[in-house]
Amino acid sequence: MPPLPTVLITGASSGIGATYAKRFARRGHDLVLVARDKARLEALAARLRAECKVAVDVLPADLTKSDDLSVIESHLRDDARIGILINNAGVPQSKGFLEQTAESIESLIALNTTALTRLAAAVAPRFVRSGTGAIVNIGSVVSFAPEFGMSIYGASKAFVLFLSQGLNVELAPKGVYVQAVLPAATRTEIWKKGGMDVNTLPEVMEVEELVDAALVGFDRRELVTIPPLHVAERWDALDDARQGLMSDLRQAHAAERYQRQT
Template structure:
C-alpha cells in the first residue's frame, strides 16, 4: 500500500487552513497543524483524529517570531514524512496606505512574504532531494488589482504569485509541484482581525467551496488556480500578453518614445 505524504498546514486553526486540514485528513494524509492558537489547534486535531483516524500533530507557532518560525523551518527540512506544504498563514490590514503603522506593515510583510518564503525554501530543498513533493502558496486576487485599495496587502499577494511562478519554473523539472491559489473575498476571520466588516463586501465565497475548488486545481497540477474566475481564458490571455511583452523588451536601447525631445 502506498503511504500518503504528511501535510504541514500553516494558519490551520480556522478558515481556509482548517478546511484544508479536514480535506486532506479525509484523503488519508497525516497532518502537522501550525498556528498561534494552541487550544483551537488541539480541538481541531482531536476532532480530525476521531473522524478520520489519521495522525494529527499540533505545532503552535507565531510565524512572525524568528525563533518560532525557525522551529517550523527545521521541521520541514528534517521530517521526510512531510510531502506537502500548505503555506496559508496570512493577515490583512484595513485603511489606506498612509494609514498603515510601521509595526503593522512589518508584521504584515513578515507573515505574508518572509515567513512564507522561508518555509517554502525549507520544504523545497528536501523535496528536490527526494524528487517529489508539493507546495501550495495561498495568494489573493487582490495581488492583481491595485484598484481595490489594499496597497500593502495586495503587494504581498502579488509577491506570492510571482514567487510561486518562479518556484514552479525552477522546481517542477525536479519533481516538485508548486501551486499558487488566488482566492477572492472568502468567509474567514481575516476580515474581522483586519477591522473590516465582511458584511460590507458584495460577494463572499465560503471557505469550503474555495478549498474544494483549489484542490481540484491541485489534483490537475495547475500552476495558478483562481477559484472565482469563471472565464479561464482570461487568465491565459493575461499570461500570454505578459510573455509577449517580454519579447518586446530590448534592453540595449531606450524605447523610441523616450528618445524624442519634448
C-alpha cells in the same frame, strides 16, 4: 502502496487552513497543524483524529517571530514524512496606506512574504532530493487589482504569485509541484481581524467551496488556481500578454518615445 505524504498547514486553526486540514484528513493524510492558537489547534486535531483516524501533530507558532519560524523550518527540513506544504498563514491590511504604522507594515510583510518564503525554502531542497513534493501558496486576486486599495496586502500577495511562478520554473523540472491559489473575498475570520464586516461585501465565497475548488486545481496540477474565475481563458490571455511583452523588453536602447528629439 506507499503511505500518503503528511501535510503541514500554516494558519490551520480556522478558515482556509482548517478547511484544508479537514479535506486532507478525509483523504487519509496525516497532518502537522501550525498556528498561534494552541487551544483551537488541539481541538481541531482531536476531532480529526477521531473522525478520520489519521495522525495529527500540533505545532503552536507565531510565524512573525524568528524563533518560532525557525522551529517550523527545522521540522520541514527534518521530517521526511511531510510531502505537502500549505503556506496559508497571512494577515490582512487594516485601513489605508496613510494610516499604517511601522509595526503593522513589518508584521504584514513578515507573515505574508518572509515566513512563506522561508518555509518554502526550508522544504524545497528535501523535495528536490526525493524528486517529489508539493508547495501550495495562498495568494489573492488582489495581487493584480491595485484598484482595490489594499496596497501593502496586495503587494504582498503579488509577491506570493510571482514567487510561486518562479519556483515552478526552478522546481518543476526536479519533480516538485508548486501551486498558487488566488481567492477572492472568502468568508473567514481575516475580515474581522482587519476591522471589516464581511457581511457588507456584495459577493463572498464560502470557505469550503473555496478549498474544494483549490483542491480540484491541485489534483489537476494547475500552476495558478483562481476559484472565482469562470472564464479560464481570461487568465491565459493575461499570462500570454505578459510573456509576449518580454520580447519588447530585450532591447539595447531606450524606446523611441523616450529618446529626446534634437
